[in-house]
Amino acid sequence: MSYRILVTAPRLAPAGQRVLAAAQCETVYIDDAQDAAQVARILATQPIDAVISRTVELSGVAIAACPTLRVICKHGVGVTNIDVDAATQRGIPVFTTPGTNTHSVAELAIGLMLAAARKLNFFDSELRAGRWTRTGDGRQLHGRTLGLVGYGQIGKRVAAIAHALGLHVRAFDPVAKQADAQPFVKLESSLDALLAQADVLSLHCPVNAHTRNLLDAEAIARLPVGAIVVNTARGELIDEAALVAALRSGKLAAAGLDTFRHEPLPADDPLAALPNVVLTPHVGGSTPDALDAVAVSAAETCLRFLRGEAVDAAACVNGAVLQNPHSDLKVIA
Secondary structure (H helix, E strand, O other), X not given: OOXXXXXXXXXXXXXXXXXXXXXXXXXXXXXXXXXXXXXXXXXXXXXXXXXXXXXXXXXXXXXXXXXXXXXXXXXXXXXXXXXXXXXXXXXXXXXXXXXXXXXXXXXXXXXXXXXHHOOHHHHHHHHHOOOOOOOOOOOXXXXXXXXEEOOOHHHHHHHHHHHHOOOEEEEEOOOOOHHHOOOOXXXXXXXXXXXXXXXEEEEOOOOOOOOOOOEOHHHHHHOOOOEEEEEOOOHHHEOHHHHHHHHHHOXXXXXXXXXXXXXXXXXXXXXXXXXXXEEOOOOOOOOHHHHHHHHHHHHHHHHHHHHOOOEEHHHEOOHHHHXXXXXXXXXXX
């Protein structure tokens, strides 16, 4: 049996396209990656079986408008753009694709650390402007302390690379256990304890009621003077006004940011005017390798669910819908 799959983007990576084509699926795309209205129109007018959700909003109204919709899979792990409550009310599971872009996101996090510490954006712009500006105020990371907020797959990969570069690695994750940590990583008992030591702070946790605005003015004040903040997770983790103030005052030396509260980042956003901030447009997982892996995972997850095959319950953010006693769906514990 073939299915109609909506991808909320203009394209899907080739490896994912091949998976859907092999299953004889009809794949529907949107023209503009930020056009939530087109997503809603398609769901209201076409018999969509599954949605592979990229970054555009997937609202409760759009979900409710499609009676044939059976499953949603996020192309990645952050589901803040999806109305999960609305999906749950319909009994529609929302899956993610954990681990598929780990290496690419971790490498960008390290890249942002190095770029922010060594002021690469400044030196690049100076040289392009014809100035041979050889100041010696970049920062060596070797011997300093990296604090990780979140110690999942990406956090662990960042930790391994940072350790190889000579950083001391500390982490805070309320569900992590020291016995399971890498031997060179010390888990702190509280976020406050981590902040006090972090010469570089890198965020690798999801957004929820407990983590939204996690890095606010009070938290930033606990960081050492001259600390560097890196965010490749979600923009909502940071109070951006407090971050801007700290970067302007010198409390923070620099920041490397791949995600923002408002995306696309407005051209007049204060962050864009700061010379001590390195900015990338939410491309942590956007390498061909990672995009292929994520697309394949999302496509296969949708197909397994639609066919009634075993699915990974751990990758479902509203797992209660999988416990329907009238369902014969198999789950992988």
